[in-house]
Amino acid sequence: MNTIKGLLLKDLYVFRNFKGNIIFSAFMFIFLITIGSIRMDMFTVGSILFLIFFGMNSISSFSYDENADLDKYLLSLPITKKEIVLSKYLFVFLNSFISILVGILVSFIITILVKGKVGNIGDSLRICFIAFTSVSFLMCANVPCIYKWGVEKGRMQSVIIPALFIFLLGIFGSLLLLLFPQIYLNIDLLYVFKISPYICLILNILFYIISYLISYKIFLNKSI
Amino acid sequence: MEYNLEVINLTKNYQDFHLQQINIKLPKGKIIGLIGENGSGKTTTIKSILNLMTYDKGNIKIFGKDSRNLTKQEREKIGVVLDDSFFSPILNVNDINKLMKDFYSNWNEKFYYETIKKFKIPDNKPLKEFSSGMKMKIKVLCAIAHEPKLLILDEPTNGLDPIFRYEIVELFNNFVSNGENSILMTTHITSDLEHLADEVIFINDGNIILDVLKDKIDSEYGIVELLENNFNNIKKEDYLKCLKYKNEWYILVNPKYEFQKKYPKLKVRKPNLEELMLLLVKGE
Structure with a gap:
């Protein structure tokens, strides 16, 4: 457990390097959320802004590790490949989770201060959870690419692979609708939206487990 | 004789390079220097010993046990310096101390900071502002501050000035003086080994061309x-x-x-x- 803590701490130190940027961006977002909340009483946009900007920053920790050829050094210490991969996924998850949590809190407070009230909290939280799941999907598609090709070489694949997956999913959905149009008629979208947190929870768990297993297998067979 | 490290018939084949039948026996209390040209196979040997890469044939034993089956506690008894790999240059020595405390159960924080002071290493600057010699000092310190029994060092004197090279030679000599600890080091600064190594192994083009006790070189x-x-x-x-x-x-x-x-x-x-x-x- 201490090893994982140390590995997480190591990734966290990377953020210290651009704390100026983080603080500046946070203030900029707070300003944008304040302006936005004059017209809207939902806190989704600000939360998603925080999630996308800060939550996806965890990729830079891979970049710093790669530049220092750190994996080689870590594996010469009493640290296993499993612990390295696990700590990365924990870092990616915690980073996204904390980003959206902070985003929700900040947006919520600002909306209350500016508008005096917030709209449907349940719906806003559902939208945030859907956004969180989308980011999880992107990150979980990116990490195995980084383990396979590295941050720089894997940049293109990190974009192509999730895009291809979404494209194929779109084609599959379209074909399904063409062949069985009654499915579309029978879907109660409001009900789907209502149960979306459960769907998102299952998807998040699936994304992280599948992605972790793929990354671990790649890393296990990799000569350092 | 008891050995801390045994490399038996280590063989690794690449398309354009072959490491062939490498044999190293490192007894307790001794220092072996592995020397050779760049690309001769030194780093491949070190990487194989540290399980950073697979090998085609042979056997590597550390503390009498297959190096691939060492427990975490046994791996804690190994200290490593790698020439081209270390923590991110944005970290400072305090950050490194915190990390190493989590990685090693017997990390000696007192020794770490005492040596930092002795080596005059600034504790508030990131590594990227250090000279290559300073960085190497930290690497060496990280390799010994958890009181290992076996040191595996890849070019540990690279980039060091003669004074620190002298200090480090002293440090390594003290390390093995208890008769239990051992060091395997690669270097291309062969003069360091003159004062340090008990045995010298020359590798050339993936083959050992000479494996000789240092005293024998002097006498024969x-x-x-x-x-x-x-x-x-x-x-x-x-x-x-x-x-x-x-x-x-x-x-x-x-x-x-x-x-x-x-x-x-x-x-x-x-x-x-x-x-x-x-x-x-x-x-x-």
Whole structure:
């Protein structure tokens, strides 16, 4: 457990390097959320802004590790490949989770201060959870690419692979609708939206487990 | 004799390079220096020992156990310096101390900070602002501050000034003085090994071309410097290798007392490791 803590701490130190940027961006977002909340009483946009900007920053920790050829050094210490991969996924998850949590809190407070009230909290939280799941999907598609090709070489694949997956999913959905149009008629979208947190929870768990297993297998067979 | 490290018939084949039948036996309390040209196979050997890469044949034992099956506690008894790999340069020595405390159960924080002070390493600057010598000091310190029994060092004196090289040689000598600890180090600064190594292994093109005790080099090997006409009088079977450099011939002889008996008028001197390496690799 201490090893994982140390590995997480190591990734966290990377953020210290651009704390100026983080603080500046946070203030900029707070300003944008304040302006936005004059017209809207939902806190989704600000939360998603925080999630996308800060939550996806965890990729830079891979970049710093790669530049220092750190994996080689870590594996010469009493640290296993499993612990390295696990700590990365924990870092990616915690980073996204904390980003959206902070985003929700900040947006919520600002909306209350500016508008005096917030709209449907349940719906806003559902939208945030859907956004969180989308980011999880992107990150979980990116990490195995980084383990396979590295941050720089894997940049293109990190974009192509999730895009291809979404494209194929779109084609599959379209074909399904063409062949069985009654499915579309029978879907109660409001009900789907209502149960979306459960769907998102299952998807998040699936994304992280599948992605972790793929990354671990790649890393296990990799000569350092 | 008890060994902290045994490499038995280590073989690794790449498309354009073959590491062949590498054998190293590192007893407790001893230091072995692994030397050779760049690309000779030193790093491949080190990486195989540290399980950073797979190998095709052979066996590697650390503390008498297959290196691939070491427990976490056993791996904690190994200290490592890698020439080209370390923590991110944005970290400072305090950050590194916090991380190492989490990685090693017996991390000696007191020793770490005492040595930081002794080496005059600034504790608030990131590594990227350090000279290469300073960085190497931190790497060496990280390798020994958890009180290991085996040190595996890849070019540990790279980029160091002569004063710190002297300090580090002292540090390594103290490390093995208890008779239990051992060091395997690669270096291309062969002069460091003159004062440090008990045994020297030369690797060339993936093969061990010489594995000899340091004392034996001093007592049995000799170098003779000759002008062209004197060189022509020496029989080929009386020397191991010869090399012409700036109108002079350098010949490597072994055993030197036999050569001296045959050619009493010629002066035979002790070779240093650099000359030995040069003659073995480049000599005819």
